[in-house]
Amino acid sequence: MTSSTTGTSDLPAARLAELRAAVAREMPGVRRDLEALVRIPSVSEEAFDQAHVAASAHAVAELLRGAGMQDVEVLDEGGAPAVVGRLPGPDGAPQVLLYAHHDVQPPGEESDWTSAPFEPVEREGRLYGRGAADDKAGVMAHLAAIRAHDGQPPVGLTIFVEGEEESGSPSLGRILAAHRDKLAADVLVLADSTNWKIGVPALTTSLRGLVEAYVEVRTLDHSVHSGMYGGAAIDAVTAMIRLLATLHDDAGNVAVQGLVSGEAAELDLTEEQLRADAGVLDGVQLIGEGSLTSRLWTKPALTVVGFDATSTAKASNTLAAKAKAKISMRVAPGQDANEAYEILAEHLRSHAPWGVKVDVVVRETGQPFAADVDGPAYDAARAAFADAWGVQPVDMGIGGSIPFIADFAALYPDAAILVTGVEDPDTRAHGADESLHLGEFERVCVAEAVLLERLGQLGS
Ligand SMILES: [Zn+2]
16 A cells, blocks of 8 residues: 555655645756767667767766766776766765666667657657657656755765666676675665656666577478478477477467466556547457556566568579577566576477477576555655645566666665656657656655655655
8 A cells, every 4th residue: 555645754745845845846957868868869779879978977977066966986897887876974874875877778770760769859848759768767766866865865865876787788797796895784775667647757676687599490301392391390480380389378378387477556548538548449359368567567578579580582482491580588576587498498398299300498587576565665755756746656567678677686685665756658768759747756756856855755
């Protein structure tokens, strides 16, 4: 259950009004700095010029120094540069780590964008640009909160701005290991997620994990004439299709025994809304059983995301000797991603039709996450969100994966982990026309300023 606005710790109305006014005062500068960050095309994907990522790390470091943070450093453990800064708090105050990332996804086809991806433009209350939301607005929300407190929040702060989240955080483990003590905190605020909808804030309390695997099917020593051998010898593509068909039952539920499933909280997600958001064609049924939120957040999902076979243009009347598919599996909270991979691989090997050869290789795993949603930090966050929006926040899941969250959870098992964010359902993070809702963004900044105030009240 969520606590009420006046719940666990008291924040005088006058202090709330002060913080709200301070954020409003800071917003023009926050907006300017956000736009400057968006103009730096800091795509961390290897094929892009990494000088831009270095430039954006430098720009973030300057912003931290400008906000009065100390010991500002650019950390490099062989990947893209992260930025860290500290702000000591009063004696006995809780230590809070604020996370965001300054790298962005590639822009994709520029022609899909209404305006240039790295030139921020406001239209109808939204700021468009790659990174305008994900996650440069996360960086700026942290800075807005610090500025609203005039650089003296009532907690000890560490800010950590990663530079390679969009590339799967390859060196994050090394950075965390090398700077473990410097980054340690009682409360982690990871601002890289979404709110439920415009006007309804959310804490992201569960995430599915990810397994990417390749499966290869081989049936013949070499390809042969389908007229000469078809009907007795089996081709690899047909065998692969039969194998992949075993992954779901007739209702569309994942049929791999041993994968964990859970139940998600019911939120007001309707089939109609989901169909519209996903662009499901008329007459095409949704798959699976149980509530929609459970299907999206707390049950596993299996998708064939790639398939290597002869193209129709080049196909001759031949039995293919081999075929390869790439499978993306979302792992429900509560199951180890590596264990889920082993279960999937064993399913594929043991369901090989007609004795065909099946090889399975894992490419990547990311752990799922389920927050411990009780305790004073969660109470403070819920109260702060209610202060900022005027409505209670919801606990939501995310069907996707943010593997770094599990990395933090593993490293700091005693810390409260708050997953917040600046996004809304229309943000289109990673897509063309990514944008930030500016009205919601100000509420995000108010909520974070109030959160720091309320966390400060938890000190001794
Ligand atoms: Zn992000």
